[in-house]
Amino acid sequence: MNEIIDGITRAFQLIFSGDPGLYGVVYRSLLFSGVAALLAVLWATPIAMLLGLKNFHGKSLIKGFFNAMIGFPTVALGLLLWLLLSKAGPLGFLGLLYTPGAIILGEALLVTPLIVSVATNAIESVDPEMMNLARTSGASESQASIAVLKEAVNGLIFSYAAGFNRAIAELGVALIVGGNLAGFTDVLTTDISNLTSRGEFSTAIALGIILLVIVFGINLTIVIARNPRVLIMIGRMPQ
Amino acid sequence: MLKMTAIAEINNLTLFLGNRKVLDDVTLQVQEGEILALLGPNGSGKTTLLKVLAFLLKPDFGEVRFQGEKIVDGNLERMRLQSTLVFQKTLLFGTSVFNNVAYGLKMRKISKAAVKEEVENVLELVKLKGFEKRAAKKLSGGEQQRVALARALVLRTKLLLLDEPTANLDPKNASILEEVILKVNRELKTTIVMATHNMFEAKTLPHRVALMNSGKITEVGPAADIFNQLSRNLASFGAVENVFVGRTQMTDTGTTIVDIGSNVQIETAVRMKAETSIFISPKDIVLSKKPLESSARNVFKGRITQVSEIGSLARLTVDVGKLFMVQITKRSFDEMAVNLGSEVYITFKASSVQEM
Numbered sequence: 146m147n148e149i150i151d152g153i154t155r156a157f158q159l160i161f162s163g164d165p166g167l168y169g170v171v172y173r174s175l176l177f178s179g180v181a182a183l184l185a186v187l188w189a190t191p192i193a194m195l196l197g198l199k200n201f202h203g204k205s206l207i208k209g210f211f212n213a214m215i216g217f218p219t220v221a222l223g224l225l226l227w228l229l230l231s232k233a234g235p236l237g238f239l240g241l242l243y244t245p246g247a248i249i250l251g252e253a254l255l256v257t258p259l260i261v262s263v264a265t266n267a268i269e270s271v272d273p274e275m276m277n278l279a280r281t282s283g284a285s286e287s288q289a290s291i292a293v294l295k296e297a298v299n300g301l302i303f304s305y306a307a308g309f310n311r312a313i314a315e316l317g318v319a320l321i322v323g324g325n326l327a328g329f330t331d332v333l334t335t336d337i338s339n340l341t342s343r344g345e346f347s348t349a350i351a352l353g354i355i356l357l358v359i360v361f362g363i364n365l366t367i368v369i370a371r372n373p374r375v376l377i378m379i380g381r382m383p384q
Numbered sequence: 385m386l387k388m389t390a391i392a393e394i395n396n397l398t399l400f401l402g403n404r405k406v407l408d409d410v411t412l413q414v415q416e417g418e419i420l421a422l423l424g425p426n427g428s429g430k431t432t433l434l435k436v437l438a439f440l441l442k443p444d445f446g447e448v449r450f451q452g453e454k455i456v457d458g459n460l461e462r463m464r465l466q467s468t469l470v471f472q473k474t475l476l477f478g479t480s481v482f483n484n485v486a487y488g489l490k491m492r493k494i495s496k497a498a499v500k501e502e503v504e505n506v507l508e509l510v511k512l513k514g515f516e517k518r519a520a521k522k523l524s525g526g527e528q529q530r531v532a533l534a535r536a537l538v539l540r541t542k543l544l545l546l547d548e549p550t551a552n553l554d555p556k557n558a559s560i561l562e563e564v565i566l567k568v569n570r571e572l573k574t575t576i577v578m579a580t581h582n583m584f585e586a587k588t589l590p591h592r593v594a595l596m597n598s599g600k601i602t603e604v605g606p607a608a609d610i611f612n613q614l615s616r617n618l619a620s621f622g623a624v625e626n627v628f629v630g631r632t633q634m635t636d637t638g639t640t641i642v643d644i645g646s647n648v649q650i651e652t653a654v655r656m657k658a659e660t661s662i663f664i665s666p667k668d669i670v671l672s673k674k675p676l677e678s679s680a681r682n683v684f685k686g687r688i689t690q691v692s693e694i695g696s697l698a699r700l701t702v703d704v705g706k707l708f709m710v711q712i713t714k715r716s717f718d719e720m721a722v723n724l725g726s727e728v729y730i731t732f733k734a735s736s737v738q739e740m
Contacts (some may be wrong), residue, residue, distance in 0.1 A: 272473075277469075278471065281464060281468045282491060282535065283464060286461075290733055292487075295477070295478075350728065
């Protein structure tokens with residue numbers, strides 16, 4: 146029990162201490178997961194558009210594949226990537242192993258199925274005639290697709306947020322292909338794992354709290370940005 | 385007088401949706417400046433034909449021409465600028481009324497100032513001035529359909545396609561829409577093709593009527609002809625609600641009995657020709673749970689097979705051997721506590737039966 150209270154006290158001390166080591170690891174976590182989620186968004190959105198807007202043979206199979214891949218264990222993906230990126234592996238020449246690039250690539254691949262599946266559902270939930278409404282208003286095919294994406298914007302943002310959440314909270318990929326090199330590839334989750342194994346529970350708890358605050362903070366910001374009235378609702382809650 | 389120039393031509397067009405043949409060897413010319421009504425039962429291909437005329441669906445066989453030019457993949461997007469469709473189901477973007485109406489103008493790269501002016505004008509036309517900033521999807525059903533119409537009207541396309549524009553509207557909103565449809569046809573010379581089920585609309589708005597059944601056009605002609613001489617088809621496949629065809633028999637008291645089949649005989653107040661088509665307005669029919677003791681001559685027992693609610697009104701289909709559409713207020717409907725499958729009586733006066 147003491148360790149938990151110590152951990153919480155330590156967390157606040159750390160947060161307000163201005164410790165550059167702490168800010169470094171927070172920065173790297175945000176940067177790696179942010180870039181990874183962004184990359185995944187760039188390729189997952191067109192895939193979701195294709196799956197959500199077009200009808201073709203094998204579509205259900207592809208959707209099923211992405212749904213199943215959401216549950217792909219992060220350590221298994223980490224291991225697979227390690228084998229590919231290690232010196233003896235087919236992608237060893239890239240020299241990516243134990244670099245931020247490996248973490249970003251791995252996390253981007255990890256969150257792709259999640260973004261594709263949630264975004265596809267969001268696009269499919271838009272009335273299929275919306276595309277025709279845009280076309281008959283004079284939109285070109287690409288403009289009509291954008292109109293449908295705009296209608297699905299809440300669902301799309303939710304899929305992107307979910308992707309970022311999974312990226313920042315995952316451990317397996319960052320640990321295996323990043324190597325947890327202090328000040329270079331260590332992130333919040335790898336540090337928590339490392340500190341726990343060394344018995345430094347209070348610092349681990351502190352980092353855990355920071356991770357939670359980041360995830361909650363970013364998601365709350367998204368909710369408020371989409372619907373500022375949430376703030377008024379929070380203000381009206383019984384004290 | 386209308387100039388007899390075809391603005392759109394459909395030649396021997398066959399179209400499949402999946403494995404189903406939805407349009408079957410359809411040939412139709414839409415004359416410039418006319419209002420053409422497509423009449424037919426559900427599933428007869430009216431909506432599909434409108435989508436063909438909006439260049440949203442491509443034929444599997446046959447061709448579509450607009451102002452003489454054949455529609456091909458290469459000119460599809462350019463041709464769509466000349467024709468626009470208002471869908472039966474009210475479709476709106478999840479944004480303001482202004483942005484909804486302005487969408488097509490923005491696609492046409494019209495200047496901001498002109499867009500503002502055009503949108504204001506068209507909203508005045510559909511009696512929605514001052515609604516610009518309102519969220520379109522939060523308006524009432526009738527107001528939403530008027531936004532949808534304004535979205536199309538503002539484009540001033542040569543061809544305006546309306547898919548059952550008043551089907552889901554209360555009488556007030558329906559009459560606003562009908563007024564606007566007539567106005568744009570008369571003043572802007574917009575050619576209009578509309579699908580409808582509504583007897584009043586089909587009889588009063590169009591210059592010509594095309595009857596559709598099972599993906600085919602069975603008759604085309606001036607509205608008056610279709611409703612007089614050619615009305616057998618109109619009644620026989622239920623193209624419009626409460627229109628029946630039957631053999632007549634005079635009674636001793638000077639009224640006429642029309643046998644419309646399925647053991648349904650309707651008494652009318654006037655003499656009619658031996659074989660005739662009759663219409664009973666859904667508003668003239670009284671619905672009750674027990675037979676009414678009244679002066680009305682026509683009482684039939686049946687079951688409710690369909691219920692749709694439109695604003696303050698409820699429209700019920702009652703099967704008495706033949707299907708009758710009955711329109712009552714939603715409040716009456718709620719108070720009567722009837723539902724799908726309920727046994728009910730329909731009652732109407734002999735004088736409510738109109739010969740067509």
